[in-house]
Amino acid sequence: MKKMMLLSPGPTAVPDRVLKAMSEATIHHRTSVFEEVFAQAREGLKKVFQVSSDVLILASSGTGAMEASVSNFFRKTDTCVYINGGKFGERWGEILRAYGVNAIEISVEWGRAAVVEEVASIVEKEKPAGLFFQASETSTGVRHPTQEITKAVKEVSPDTLIVVDGITGVGVFDIRPEEWGLDVLVSGSQKAFMLPPGLSFLWASEKAWERANDSDLPCYYFDLKKEKKQQAKNQTAYTPAIGLVLGLKESVSMILEEGLENVFNRHAKLARAARECMKALSLELFSEVPAEGLTAVKSPADIDGQKVVKHMRETYGVVIAGGQSHLKGKIFRVAHMGYVFESDLLAGLAALEHTLHDLGYPVEFGKGVGAAEKSLAEG
Amino acid sequence: MKKMMLLSPGPTAVPDRVLKAMSEATIHHRTSVFEEVFAQAREGLKKVFQVSSDVLILASSGTGAMEASVSNFFRKTDTCVYINGGKFGERWGEILRAYGVNAIEISVEWGRAAVVEEVASIVEKEKPAGLFFQASETSTGVRHPTQEITKAVKEVSPDTLIVVDGITGVGVFDIRPEEWGLDVLVSGSQKAFMLPPGLSFLWASEKAWERANDSDLPCYYFDLKKEKKQQAKNQTAYTPAIGLVLGLKESVSMILEEGLENVFNRHAKLARAARECMKALSLELFSEVPAEGLTAVKSPADIDGQKVVKHMRETYGVVIAGGQSHLKGKIFRVAHMGYVFESDLLAGLAALEHTLHDLGYPVEFGKGVGAAEKSLAEG
Numbered sequence: 001m002k003k004m005m006l007l008s009p010g011p012t013a014v015p016d017r018v019l020k021a022m023s024e025a026t027i028h029h030r031t032s033v034f035e036e037v038f039a040q041a042r043e044g045l046k047k048v049f050q051v052s053s054d055v056l057i058l059a060s061s062g063t064g065a066m067e068a069s070v071s072n073f074f075r076k077t078d079t080c081v082y083i084n085g086g087k088f089g090e091r092w093g094e095i096l097r098a099y100g101v102n103a104i105e106i107s108v109e110w111g112r113a114a115v116v117e118e119v120a121s122i123v124e125k126e127k128p129a130g131l132f133f134q135a136s137e138t139s140t141g142v143r144h145p146t147q148e149i150t151k152a153v154k155e156v157s158p159d160t161l162i163v164v165d166g167i168t169g170v171g172v173f174d175i176r177p178e179e180w181g182l183d184v185l186v187s188g189s190q191k192a193f194m195l196p197p198g199l200s201f202l203w204a205s206e207k208a209w210e211r212a213n214d215s216d217l218p219c220y221y222f223d224l225k226k227e228k229k230q231q232a233k234n235q236t237a238y239t240p241a242i243g244l245v246l247g248l249k250e251s252v253s254m255i256l257e258e259g260l261e262n263v264f265n266r267h268a269k270l271a272r273a274a275r276e277c278m279k280a281l282s283l284e285l286f287s288e289v290p291a292e293g294l295t296a297v298k299s300p301a302d303i304d305g306q307k308v309v310k311h312m313r314e315t316y317g318v319v320i321a322g323g324q325s326h327l328k329g330k331i332f333r334v335a336h337m338g339y340v341f342e343s344d345l346l347a348g349l350a351a352l353e354h355t356l357h358d359l360g361y362p363v364e365f366g367k368g369v370g371a372a373e374k375s376l377a378e379g
Numbered sequence: 380m381k382k383m384m385l386l387s388p389g390p391t392a393v394p395d396r397v398l399k400a401m402s403e404a405t406i407h408h409r410t411s412v413f414e415e416v417f418a419q420a421r422e423g424l425k426k427v428f429q430v431s432s433d434v435l436i437l438a439s440s441g442t443g444a445m446e447a448s449v450s451n452f453f454r455k456t457d458t459c460v461y462i463n464g465g466k467f468g469e470r471w472g473e474i475l476r477a478y479g480v481n482a483i484e485i486s487v488e489w490g491r492a493a494v495v496e497e498v499a500s501i502v503e504k505e506k507p508a509g510l511f512f513q514a515s516e517t518s519t520g521v522r523h524p525t526q527e528i529t530k531a532v533k534e535v536s537p538d539t540l541i542v543v544d545g546i547t548g549v550g551v552f553d554i555r556p557e558e559w560g561l562d563v564l565v566s567g568s569q570k571a572f573m574l575p576p577g578l579s580f581l582w583a584s585e586k587a588w589e590r591a592n593d594s595d596l597p598c599y600y601f602d603l604k605k606e607k608k609q610q611a612k613n614q615t616a617y618t619p620a621i622g623l624v625l626g627l628k629e630s631v632s633m634i635l636e637e638g639l640e641n642v643f644n645r646h647a648k649l650a651r652a653a654r655e656c657m658k659a660l661s662l663e664l665f666s667e668v669p670a671e672g673l674t675a676v677k678s679p680a681d682i683d684g685q686k687v688v689k690h691m692r693e694t695y696g697v698v699i700a701g702g703q704s705h706l707k708g709k710i711f712r713v714a715h716m717g718y719v720f721e722s723d724l725l726a727g728l729a730a731l732e733h734t735l736h737d738l739g740y741p742v743e744f745g746k747g748v749g750a751a752e753k754s755l756a757e758g
Contacts, residue, residue, distance in 0.1 A: 014404060014405045025383070026391075028385060028390060028692075060600060063599070095599045218479065221601075239442075244622075
């Protein structure tokens with residue numbers, strides 16, 4: 001017998017209430033019963049996204065929504081700029097190039113946050129059709145300054161569409177698409193939305209929808225104009241992932257019952273506690289500006305980060321994540337977003353102390369956990 | 380309190396065993412536990428597809444796999460031919476054109492099956508890069524002669540890739556991709572695979588994979604070469620729909636425990652019984668060559684087919700489907716694929732008798748059900 005706990009930056013833990021909703025016998029999607037569920041899910045999504053217009057629901061993982069952000073709003077001849085500060089920033093460049101769009105990279109050292117002035121100056125020079133970046137770069141645990149970048153870019157190049165990957169941002173911390181002037185914001189089901197992977201979400205501004213009329217890039221499954229038309233009628237262009245939609249209705253309800261601000265505060269509080277724990281254990285944070293959804297930590301010298309992840313999972317049943325690409329073995333990442341509460345985090349941090357101890361790192365048991373507890377007690 | 384039964388051509392009923400597997404707490408996909416589940420699901424899929432090489436698993440509905448069949452194996456300058464004998468045949472044309480491929484339509488009256496000689500003669504003339512059609516056209520309940528078309532096309536144009544939509548074919552009736560010489564075969568989770576929608580499957584021949592190296596159409600989320608490489612290691616290029624994969628492992632096990640041939644025979648037997656019922660009720664079948672997965676029936680004169688569907692669902696709790704596009708109101712479709720057994724079908728047909736009676740059609744209660752029972756008893 002083994003009990004597992006997910007503290008990974010996706011998938012995150014799925015609440016029983018959501019699991020139960022998903023395990024209802026499948027309902028047919030071309031019925032008023034489904035339409036009612038879909039309508040409630042959409043209504044809830046709009047509130048979690050903090051927008052007044054529709055958020056589309058797609059049957060794909062987050063990358064599908066990222067691709068749709070490119071293929072629906074841009075043209076072959078466009079030049080776009082993207083911020084590469086990690087694996088998911090890199091992905092924007094890969095998608096843009098897959099569609100033959102001229103993609104200019106702003107390279108940010110992985111672990112650092114984008115510098116607003118640098119981004120603004122490149123955008124001012126290139127006047128790109130779009131600027132692509134991550135609100136939270138999941139691979140490094142860094143939070144880019146979304147609001148500040150958006151403000152600066154709007155001033156120097158008002159026609160540039162601001163496309164933001166909010167996969168570990170939306171529902172984790174405060175992002176205000178309409179107030180700040182974002183144009184596209186995407187997210188995925190298996191992070192703050194507390195669902196298994198398989199759904200992605202996309203919101204677009206009026207300006208982006210206008211631009212969609214001129215797009216000449218091919219799309220079919222991710223044809224957002226078709227989806228928008230159907231979803232306004234609580235239907236989808238193609239068969240929806242019905243089970244996950246049943247779960248979504250439940251999970252957005254749970255988020256809104258707790259209250260969005262309370263959810264953000266909980267994430268921020270857990271993030272602070274995790275960081276205090278790492279400091280108390282003399283571990284160095286990897287992220288210059290840590291995101292609220294996860295804490296990326298440099299693995300101690302002589303200890304392979306992958307071993308930390310594996311040992312912690314296999315011996316203590318706590319699932320965290322390692323580094324990706326060139327960060328493999330160098331860092332590990334502890335997530336605290338979605339269905340995660342104080343006791344979960346403290347249990348996870350205790351498992352981390354045990355794990356590091358087992359791997360030969362000098363640990364005074366309770367020192368990290370104690371620092372986290374203290375931080376939580378201080379609120 | 381209301382009990383609902385799905386006799387719709389997707390989604391189909393999900394067995395409790397599959398629902399339970401899916402409701403296990405989410406496991407992380409970058410672990411050996413997931414890799415083992417994925418390996419078992421892949422192994423089972425190969426057997427259900429009756430192929431010796433890998434079947435890819437994608438997090439999308441079936442249309443995603445249809446799109447991937449176009450965007451991965453063809454070129455902008457290609458000419459392709461597709462058979463339009465229903466809504467899904469039409470979809471092949473829409474996808475090909477979305478990618479700018481020259482798409483020549485073979486129009487087949489909806490309700491009829493493609494004529495082998497006609498297809499062969501057009502293919503001989505056009506020598507297309509690909510021929511696209513449905514093994515079973517779900518919108519009309521027609522089974523196209525997949526084996527015969529493939530044989531004839533191979534003779535007149537050996538370089539043409541044969542791309543088959545097996546969404547309501549694979550696992551429903553016998554399709555032998557390697558033996559017959561198909562090049563691409565796609566399917567979806569919510570039909571014979573007895574899962575909720577959200578997964579699609581794609582198998583390709585060696586020849587198709589070679590052609591993929593020359594493809595110049597854009598793809599990213601559906602980049603099959605990348606998927607193939609990852610899935611050989613029991614991983615996926617992007618986050619998989621973990622819950623559905625857990626269910627898939629279970630559902631392919633169930634299919635193989637029953638035995639593929641037994642499953643095919645069960646479908647064929649149910650299909651015969653459904654047809655006998657319709658005849659006994661003096662209803663006309665819509666499909667010239669009916670598929671084993673569903674029975675499409677012309678709605679009696681003066682009775683709107685949509686009303687049949689709605690009344691049957693709302694009054695008797697049995698979900699069937701109506702007609703699509705110009706067939707709306709003209710036909711209704713009763714499915715008998717996946718987790719459907721004799722008692723389910725008979726209950727559904729009894730509900731149909733009640734429904735037609737309620738709507739003013741002269742019904743001798745038990746006549747249709749009796750004919751179905753007789754057919755089932757005769758095996």
